[in-house]
Amino acid sequence: MVRASFRPRLATDARLQLISESRRDDPSGGGVTRRFWSGPAAPAIVAQARRAVTEFAVDRVSSARLVDISLCVSEAVSNAVAHAFEDGRTQRTITIAAAVGPDALTVVVTDDGKGFQVRSDNAGLGLGLRLIATLSDSLSVARAALGGTEVSISFDLDQEHPQRATSGCSNGAART
Numbered sequence: 001m002v003r004a005s006f007r008p009r010l011a012t013d014a015r016l017q018l019i020s021e022s023r024r025d026d027p028s029g030g031g032v033t034r035r036f037w038s039g040p041a042a043p044a045i046v047a048q049a050r051r052a053v054t055e056f057a058v059d060r061v062s063s064a065r066l067v068d069i070s071l072c073v074s075e076a077v078s079n080a081v082a083h084a085f086e087d088g089r090t091q092r093t094i095t096i097a098a099a100v101g102p103d104a105l106t107v108v109v110t111d112d113g114k115g116f117q118v119r120s121d122n123a124g125l126g127l128g129l130r131l132i133a134t135l136s137d138s139l140s141v142a143r144a145a146l147g148g149t150e151v152s153i154s155f156d157l158d159q160e161h162p163q164r165a166t167s168g169c170s171n172g173a174a175r176t
Contacts, residue, residue, distance in 0.1 A: 075131055
């Protein structure tokens with residue numbers, strides 16, 4: 001007897017694409033560098049987004065902050081893939097923007113889905129957003145200009161996140 005099982009197809013061929021990159025210098029010697037990526041809302045995009053933003057930030061932040069940034073990007077993009085498109089649409093897009101200036105790195109994850117909604121069975125933020133709030137220096141969740149959700153996450157560059165610097169790693173080792 002042959003048993004057939006149904007497995008939903010995952011979009012493993014989904015690709016995150018670099019849309020643009022820019023640098024603006026200011027007279028004080030600082031400047032802002034920006035990159036924008038876009039891709040379909042598919043599970044394969046999560047790792048690609050994490051890698052793209054990490055590569056963008058690697059020369060600008062400490063290794064401890066790089067881990068924080070990587071986790072936050074993964075959570076924000078995973079949330080968009082999992083929750084933004086529960087309406088069954090097939091054309092779904094996620095955009096990631098990263099900007100680094102003299103003092104901060106900001107990552108903005110935007111989807112064109114149904115918009116942020118607090119579930120009635122869940123009081124407050126979900127685990128992913130709580131993790132982002134803990135690891136970042138600033139988090140905002142808003143309705144995107146053209147619909148969907150925009151998650152903006154900022155990281156100060158001049159220091160490690162104070163809570164992370166004093167609390168240590170999960171294995172008990174101090175973060176430096």
